[in-house]
Amino acid sequence: MATDPLPWDGRRLASQLAATGPTRTWRSAYDEDLVVELPTTTPADLAGAVARARSAQVDWAARPLADRERVLLALHDAVLDHREDLADLLQYEGGKARLTAMEEILHLAMTARYYARVARQVLHDRRGRGMVPLLTRIDERHVPLGLVGIIAPWNYPLSPTVADGLAALVAGNAVILKPDLQTPYVALAAVDLLRQAGLPADLWPVVYGPGDRVGPELIEAVDYLCFTGSTATGRVVAQQCAGRLIGCSLELGGKNPLLVLDDADAEVAAAGAVRAAFGNAGQLCVSTERIFVADTLHDAFAGAFVAKTRTLRLGRSLDYEHEMGSLVSTEQLERVEAQVADARAKGAQVLTGGRRRPDLGPLFYEPTVLTGVTPEMDCYAGETFGPVVSLYRVADDAEAIARANDSDYGLNASVWTGDPVRGRRVARQVRCGTVNVNEAYGATFGSIDAPMGGMKSSGLGRRQGPEGLLRFVESQAIGTQSLLPLAPAFGLSPQTFVSGLTGALRVLKALGRA
Template sequence: MGGPADPEHDPTAAYVLEPDYVASLTGRIVSTTGESKQSHSPINGAPVAHIPQSSEDDVVEAFARARRAQLAWARTSIDHRAAILMRLHDLVLDRQEEILDLVVWESGKARRHAYDEVLHIALTARYYARTAHQHLDTQRKSGVVPVLTRVEVNRVPKGVVGIISPWNYPFTMALCDGLPALLAGNAVVTKPDAQTMLTALLGAQLLEEAGFPKDLWQVVAGPGSRVGMSIIDKADYVCFTGSTATGKLIAKACAERLIGCSLELGGKNPMLVLRDADVERAAEGAVRAAFSNAGQLCVSIERLFVADQVYDRFVERFAARTEAMALGATLEWGPEMGSLISQDQLDTVVAHVEDAVAKGARVRAGGRARPDLGPYFYEPTILEGVTPEMTCFGNETFGPVVSVYRFHDEADAVARANDGEYGLNASVYSQDGPRAREIARQIKCGTVNVNEAFAATFASIDSPMGGMRESGMGRRQGSEGIHRYTESQSVATQRLLRFSPVLGLSDKSYATVMNANLRLLKKLGRA
């Protein structure tokens, strides 16, 4: 399964970040502490950069700059903001190779999965630029008295949005939630993960090059215990992507301040392969579902439920495709799976697999660390016979490990898919589209893909994406993804008629007249 890259033809061996280039990125961090943290590439352990660290005072300064910039930005036209987003779309495509190199170097993922991030940001920028007026224009609503009551609903920016983004999709997650916030007239203070800070800073640089004001997007760095809570204390809205445990703490802190938040959290995502599924297509989809970005994907599939009628054929094809995957920790195109990002992630994967095997699970593919490929590399792994007492049964692995289960009855499969507290993403494979979509409605997940792993919902920017239950709250993408950053403001203008007795009417007579009007409006079909 895979093999080490040829150092004579691998550009990784010669990949060097010029000091001036690194300084141009890290100089964007608001930091006066003089402290820094060394980051390393998961590809070969090479040092990447010293990342300046921010203090609580630096967070205060970042918010002060952002608030000053936001006051002017909120007065700009929607067309102006949308035009900048469209320039960002072009910049991201033009600078693709630079972005891909940095994403792969910092995260260790395969280049094909790094390209998913370029694609997603381009799609997000274009979608919100094209639909800006649809989401943000003042809308006329029905007034209580036809003709005499004029009602308008405005979309008013929240102010300064705090975004805390993870390492697993460092370009996508650094930018995708912030783009609609900017379009809606907000400023952003963001804390990207320390392991992939340069990628997030490149995103900030591209925003400025596209035309967004420099101070509108502030970046701070440091541990969540120091910097993260400071952001929550000062933001007008918080957007967080990460673990369920941290998400709960953020939700409590936001509740104390009576500010809103959106949280995309953990998942133990299921895939259902029904009896009439195209087995070859389902096996191909399962490889992407379970092993994209080495399984370090919030919507990655970790539980696979397969109908009796196709179980043996499916598992055979799935295992064969998994064993045939091209693996590699390299900057080049070619590998179908890259590295885990850190020793912590590798330790979790190893512990989950060893625990399952010790308690009777069978390995159908993979099951080994591969230090010959990279310090944190682990093979894509398929487990059978996983039972509830095993750690990986209900706990998120967040690595290239998937458990396969046989089912006899579709109702039972749905019940097992809904077992547990998570509800982020699911997948259903069937050649009967209407039946698959009906089953999808029964699955308690925020997104469900039919005959696809996760990309159909993730890349369809017009539709909302997020989790149910302990997988989070709020949605990114679509109208919900931008309206979360606005306050709805109703403005009603009343003409002629006032809402009190007139022309000498008593209170009782006024009530009688109003009741008659209500009955008339009902007959006329008014809301």
């Protein structure tokens, strides 16, 4: 078992898995010679982890909120202190470029700090307005759900995967995490840091195994589920959660549009589009796959965009030398290759890219720009999830908006303009959960106070912001009635009681009361 190159003790991390079953091969996307056999989780392993987590959650929820906040703040510092080792792990597991890995790490630190600072404000008990002023008292409190399950993706295995769990933790829940088969180590490293920050050992178990087996078993055991992955799998997950009457949040697929308006700076927009389309080699839920450019700016933008794409530095190194890394697996590489081949065969033109790069590594594919893409091509409406983007010419803002919205998906969009007011006006007409003006995706993704999630087939629920915390609690209302009952009393007839209430309601409306 060759784990020496890993920045954490790989054997120690693997020993923390709630797993004693048959082993499964893990292979590094960065170094194909790094291969490890990891144990998988059995039904008995899962049942034991769930029981221990539920027991630990009772004590955790009873602790003062300040104790839970301190763990998140300690994690914030630990993540920043260990950022280089975490980046190494992210690169080994997923083949990321160094800067892409660091973006994920810094996002996790920001999330930890955000929820540690706002939890008290969001979760505090609230006095509501009672039915009868002065006589009816309403108290609202937030009760943790209990055990939150997370089924994590391979493309961003640290954040937002662990970030979802932090919101659940500070709300008083236990968490059970199933990382993707390709990315177990960085998840284990993050949980390791949490335990060093003061998290009880049993409060966040990690299970490991094939999603089609361990995933359904996990859903049957939890009180809420967070899932990030494909829309097809998300529908199956939603059906299972609905059958148990538990809540879920789903961040699913996207065919994200980028709109370049006629007053944009072509060079600036092209640089932004390169980041939008080729960050993490396009393996990002919010990355751009469709670009709509105003007719008068199209040629200037296309020239600048293709030129900047060609200068991207591809390769693998544990430093900042390269701007784009590899794909995560042979399956992902073959998916990208098949979509480009299909588009070519049906008449699309490749402006740049369109080739494997085995000289750089087994999983590299060039950043690719297509034009002439039409509806019968697989990449027109279907998510590619790789470094491939299609370029379209549009007459005006109205056509750009209509074509951006002509999709089953609605996750993220980007608008480029010289006038931010105009950009926001256009953004309001785009049916996506997040829309960034003069930025690819970082303005919303990096602003933890902003809710993030999809419309249409891109998902359910929101992570980040207060909504990202409130999904992990139940609201409980406690009503206390004083002096008079909410029923006929003291000899009043029902008719007199109803007439009195009717008059009171009219008075309250006249006084402007809710």
